Amino acid sequence: MALLIAAALACALIALPSSAQALEVTATTARSNSDNDNSIYGGMETRVTWEAQTASDESLSTLTLDYPDGSTIPANQVKVTGLSGLNRITLDYTVASVDADTVAISFNTPTQAGLLIRVEASKAVLPAEGGSLSVSGSATLANGAQVDIPNGPAMNVVGVSVAQQLSNKLSEQGWVQAWNQNRLLHMFFDPTIIVISIPAVFHGWLLALLMVVCSFPIAIVIGLLLCFLRISHVGILRFLGSLYVNIVRGTPLFLQIYIAFFGLPLLGINIDNYLLSVIVMSLNSGAYLCEIFRAGIESISKGQFEAARSLGMNAVQTMFFVIIPQAFRRVIPTMTSEFILLYKDTSLFAAVGVMEMVMFARSITATTGNMTPYIVAALFYLLVTLPLTKFINIFEKRLADPSHGHKRGGSTPSPARLTDEETTLLESAPKVDSEHVTATSSLPGTQA
Amino acid sequence: MKKKFALVAVLGLVAALALAMVGCGSSSSTKKATSATSATSAAAASASGSLTMQDGTLTVISSLDFPPFENLENGEAVGFEMDLIRALGDQMGLTVNIQNQAFDSLVPAIAAGSTADCSISGITITPEREEEVLFTDPVIDSNQSLVVLSSSSYTDAASLQGKTIAAQSGTTGSDWAKENIPNANVVDYQEATACFSALAAGQADAVSIDLPVASYTIRTAYSDCKIIQETPTGEQYGIAVNKNNPELVSALNDALAEIKANGTYDQIYNSWFATN
Numbered sequence: 001m002a003l004l005i006a007a008a009l010a011c012a013l014i015a016l017p018s019s020a021q022a023l024e025v026t027a028t029t030a031r032s033n034s035d036n037d038n039s040i041y042g043g044m045e046t047r048v049t050w051e052a053q054t055a056s057d058e059s060l061s062t063l064t065l066d067y068p069d070g071s072t073i074p075a076n077q078v079k080v081t082g083l084s085g086l087n088r089i090t091l092d093y094t095v096a097s098v099d100a101d102t103v104a105i106s107f108n109t110p111t112q113a114g115l116l117i118r119v120e121a122s123k124a125v126l127p128a129e130g131g132s133l134s135v136s137g138s139a140t141l142a143n144g145a146q147v148d149i150p151n152g153p154a155m156n157v158v159g160v161s162v163a164q165q166l167s168n169k170l171s172e173q174g175w176v177q178a179w180n181q182n183r184l185l186h187m188f189f190d191p192t193i194i195v196i197s198i199p200a201v202f203h204g205w206l207l208a209l210l211m212v213v214c215s216f217p218i219a220i221v222i223g224l225l226l227c228f229l230r231i232s233h234v235g236i237l238r239f240l241g242s243l244y245v246n247i248v249r250g251t252p253l254f255l256q257i258y259i260a261f262f263g264l265p266l267l268g269i270n271i272d273n274y275l276l277s278v279i280v281m282s283l284n285s286g287a288y289l290c291e292i293f294r295a296g297i298e299s300i301s302k303g304q305f306e307a308a309r310s311l312g313m314n315a316v317q318t319m320f321f322v323i324i325p326q327a328f329r330r331v332i333p334t335m336t337s338e339f340i341l342l343y344k345d346t347s348l349f350a351a352v353g354v355m356e357m358v359m360f361a362r363s364i365t366a367t368t369g370n371m372t373p374y375i376v377a378a379l380f381y382l383l384v385t386l387p388l389t390k391f392i393n394i395f396e397k398r399l400a401d402p403s404h405g406h407k408r409g410g411s412t413p414s415p416a417r418l419t420d421e422e423t424t425l426l427e428s429a430p431k432v433d434s435e436h437v438t439a440t441s442s443l444p445g446t447q448a
Numbered sequence: 449m450k451k452k453f454a455l456v457a458v459l460g461l462v463a464a465l466a467l468a469m470v471g472c473g474s475s476s477s478t479k480k481a482t483s484a485t486s487a488t489s490a491a492a493a494s495a496s497g498s499l500t501m502q503d504g505t506l507t508v509i510s511s512l513d514f515p516p517f518e519n520l521e522n523g524e525a526v527g528f529e530m531d532l533i534r535a536l537g538d539q540m541g542l543t544v545n546i547q548n549q550a551f552d553s554l555v556p557a558i559a560a561g562s563t564a565d566c567s568i569s570g571i572t573i574t575p576e577r578e579e580e581v582l583f584t585d586p587v588i589d590s591n592q593s594l595v596v597l598s599s600s601s602y603t604d605a606a607s608l609q610g611k612t613i614a615a616q617s618g619t620t621g622s623d624w625a626k627e628n629i630p631n632a633n634v635v636d637y638q639e640a641t642a643c644f645s646a647l648a649a650g651q652a653d654a655v656s657i658d659l660p661v662a663s664y665t666i667r668t669a670y671s672d673c674k675i676i677q678e679t680p681t682g683e684q685y686g687i688a689v690n691k692n693n694p695e696l697v698s699a700l701n702d703a704l705a706e707i708k709a710n711g712t713y714d715q716i717y718n719s720w721f722a723t724n
Binding site: 027029030031032038047049077079081082083085086087088089116118122123183187261262263265266270273350351352353359362363365366367368369370371 | 552555556559560575576577579580581589591614617618622623626627628631632634635636637638642645646648649650651659678680681682684
């Protein structure tokens with residue numbers, strides 16, 4: 001409203017000296033053509049909206065709008081709408097180009113007085129160098145009087161981005177046009193959209209990675225704590241542990257996100273969105289990791305416990321110096337899968353407005369109606385998940401292959417050796433300790 | 449690892465190209481269209497001699513979270529546009545099958561073809577969307593609005609400078625907020641209802657959404673919210689149809705003209721927007 005008043009004042013001041021009454025320009029805006037924020041870039045297509053209120057005795061027969069120097073305004077893309085209050089009034093008009101940045105609109109029947117006139121110029125290109133730009137113009141009233149229209153509020157236009165320049169260049173290439181002729185290729189692999197998607201999606205990729213890198217260590221700690229609860233000898237602790245794990249694993253992460261993002265603020269708890277994402281992810285993943293750790297610990301044979309105890313270690317020492325080091329090594333592949341799952345789950349936070357990869361991709365898709373940004377996002381996900389999958393495979397092979405393990409384990413004393421023997425044991429004889437073997441072999445399933 | 453990654457990417461592209469070739473081949477033989485998807489759907493349509501993918505049925509996709517235009521009530525799609533599309537279906541002698549789908553995926557789905565015949569879902573006719581799909585004549589005019597909590601002190605767009613605005617992804621409301629509220633942090637939600645949840649939860653300071661939806665939602669569910677600004681935009685909703693099916697557009701336009709002439713349109717309009 002302050003803007004409107006300012007505009008009105010400015011108009012009044014300029015209009016006063018001249019005898020003719022002028023329209024009051026209420027808005028000059030351009031649609032953001034950026035993929036990251038709300039900025040308006042010069043040198044690429046946007047839609048410029050200009051609005052002016054005619055006075056109760058002003059009826060227009062022509063309207064000439066002079067857009068900023070260096071703009072390109074296609075006359076056939078100019079749409080004029082009349083609004084009386086909230087009612088749309090269809091206007092009868094023709095638009096002609098005076099020069100590249102000036103259009104002349106003539107109304108075949110003069111507009112009714114007191115209308116809000118909206119002129120939308122689509123596919124308009126503002127000057128590439130940017131700046132604070134405004135639209136000037138003039139009008140002829142139905143009574144023949146000429147009025148100058150003072151500049152309305154200015155638009156802040158940013159110089160064109162590198163990705164956009166590249167995209168614009170690409171769209172002029174013959175092969176790109178031929179490529180886009182095919183609707184499938186255009187829909188999923190449009191080179192001009194790939195180019196503009198990469199910087200935006202990369203930004204989201206970093207944020208998603210940051211979210212998971214922050215939450216995973218916390219999840220490991222939570223998982224270990226839960227795991228101790230679940231294998232505790234105290235009934236109530238065991239019960240609490242399994243209650244938490246079963247509730248978290250038994251409900252979709254999507255619902256947990258909704259509850260955290262829309263429920264907590266109602267209780268008066270307001271946490272930054274990214275921080276809240278990290279908390280939700282840690283709490284969720286902790287429950288899965290708990291089960292992974294538990295299976296890992298239970299896969300270590302009883303003999304290990306007994307041997308450690310016979311050496312005079314107490315229960316805590318046994319756990320931390322004998323059991324966990326061995327179990328941890330075994331669960332590394334499964335933990336990595338959990339990391340991959342958690343990483344992919346960051347996409348769910350798009351639903352509550354956290355700006356991560358899918359959200360960036362979606363905002364481009366929403367404006368272009370094109371699926372290419374999702375393909376770009378998929379490739380960025382693979383950039384992390386494929387190497388990690390490879391790592392799991394290598395690691396699993398090493399665990400399964402005792403000779404390989406021996407070479408490395410040979411130089412290091414007992415704990416590693418014991419692990420190797422354990423592995424061999426697990427490999428060769430399911431009957432020896434069928435319960436523990438089941439626990440290990442069910443590992444990949446724990447996070448299903 | 450990089451090698452493998454590149455290999456996957458290349459394989460994907462090769463597969464896409466192969467598909468495209470097949471598409472071009474068949475389309476040149478039918479002399480109808482240029483792309484793979486459209487060629488098959490066009491061929492299917494012409495083979496059955498029908499306007500729609502499935503004989504006798506008009507498959508419609510809509511985001512059923514936009515009352516009073518479309519909404520889910522007891523599992524039933526209700527709303528002005530739902531009644532309208534059913535009336536159009538009756539007029540055309542087609543059974544209407546309505547499917548629920550997220551708003552920002554409607555235009556891409558219609559552009560890709562093959563999943564639905566058309567989409568009616570408060571879709572404003574814009575030049576950008578017209579590049580992807582065809583639109584029928586406008587079915588209704590609409591405007592924009594800003595909604596805040598009744599307890600808040602915001603008075604208009606300018607007072608929301610730099611604040612968080614909730615909007616539905618891909619809507620004109622989202623565009624309007626980005627364009628007209630200085631430095632606004634516009635957060636796009638997938639559903640209109642999530643925007644209001646976010647406002648109620650304090651995740652957003654305001655909702656930027658089509659005026660009829662704002663008034664209806666405040667009246668029925670969010671009585672602790674108020675409209676602080678009604679923005680005349682004069683935007684118009686249309687029904688989106690695949691570019692290779694202009695026959696369906698003209699059939700829908702004819703039916704629309706007829707129900708406007710015989711009073712059915714007014715009857716539906718009054719049942720949802722009667723001023724009292």
